[in-house]
Amino acid sequence: MSHNRRVLTWDAGHRLDLRATLAPLRRGTGDPAHRADGERHWRACLTPDGPGTLAMSAAGSVVTAHAWGPGADWLLERVPAMLGRDDDWSTLDVSTVPVLHETLRRRPGMRLVRTGLVLDALVPAILEQKVTGVEARRAWRLLLYRFGGVAPGPGPELRVPPSPQQLLDLPGWEWHRLGVDLKRQRAIRAAALHSRRLEECAAMTPADAAARLQLVPGIGVWTAAETTQRALGDPDAVSVGDYHLKNMIVHLLTGRARGTDDEMLALLAAWPGQRQRVMRLAERTGIGAPRFGPKFRYTDIRAI
Structure with missing residues (x-):
């Protein structure tokens, strides 16, 4: 596969903590779509233009991003938004809670991630419904290793998540082998079936996006919030119903x-x-x- 790459350099205007900002995207240390290689953070995903691999590193306020594959340009265009360009924390006042105030003072570089990819956030969120983290992460790993694609570029054995059609084509017995029960299977199939309409949520307000997501059978308040947090950078999303x-x-x-x-x-x-x-x-x-x-x-x- 071609290793032709695109490069972007972007100055965030403030010190940026990439690890903390990108943490919500990583489904466990063994996530095949995400890797941390020293200070470089790798991500593989399926964009509207096709599969793409993104590698990012930060030195102070300056981010250097490399991308490979058909989705490279799409990914690079969205790096600033993904890393919180529009995420303004200046009005957040946590002075009444000393531990929060001190954490924000000492570690100010985190921003809310915004990928612009709805199904990319939705499928793993569905896998996490009503099960332990161990079960959900194992199912995600197996799904990508068995049915995902090899990520473009020289990344560290990354996998691109399956397309909506691939998800629809998976028979029930394959889902069973992944450890995914019938309820979650049906929710993922419904999401894949309506993927085009759901991807439109990325351009909506978080409230409208959450409302559309919850029209899909098997997607409730918790799953919608987990999705808008990551895909839209929703600053007010609350995962009501979370066990912890x-x-x-x-x-x-x-x-x-x-x-x-x-x-x-x-x-x-x-x-x-x-x-x-x-x-x-x-x-x-x-x-x-x-x-x-x-x-x-x-x-x-x-x-x-």
Whole structure:
């Protein structure tokens, strides 16, 4: 495959933390579509122009991006938006929460990622519905290794996610081999069937995009929020229904070990329009809710 590449240099105007900014895109350390090679971050994806590979590194405020494949130009054109060019944190006031304030002061280079690719964010989000992270990440890895394509360029064994048609063509028994139950299979097929309309969400407001996403059977509030966070850089998206998130936020802001979605939303109401920024900042503190009892054990449906 040709290794012809395109190059872009962009000055963000501020120190940029690539690792933190791109972290939501990586589905575990073994994600075949993402690799970190020292200070260079690799990403493979399926663009409207075809498969593409993107490699980015940052030195202070300056980002150098290399891209390969039919989707190279499409990817490079969107690097500034992807890395938060339009993501303005200047009005975020977390001074009432010392740990958030100090984290933002000490580590100011994170921005909300915005890929402009809806299905790229939606499919792995569906795989994460109502299962453990271990199960979801394994299914994603197997899906890309078995049915994805080899990424263009010299990247470190990257895989491009399957196209909508490839997802539609996968028989049920193959999904079963991946460990994906019938409910998630149906949701992915429905998303693939309506992929053209769903990709239009990238040009919508986050609210309109979330509403359209939830018209698809099997896509609810949580999955829509997980998608708009990544594809649109939605600064206010909240993943209501997340098993861990509500406990993390309630514990961080009140000290209580456990909380509910309603309690989380009430606490986050102090930052209207910026709740996703607050949650990303909360994750950066490294403070999680206390864990009680034995670790959850999952059932491998592939053996059923």
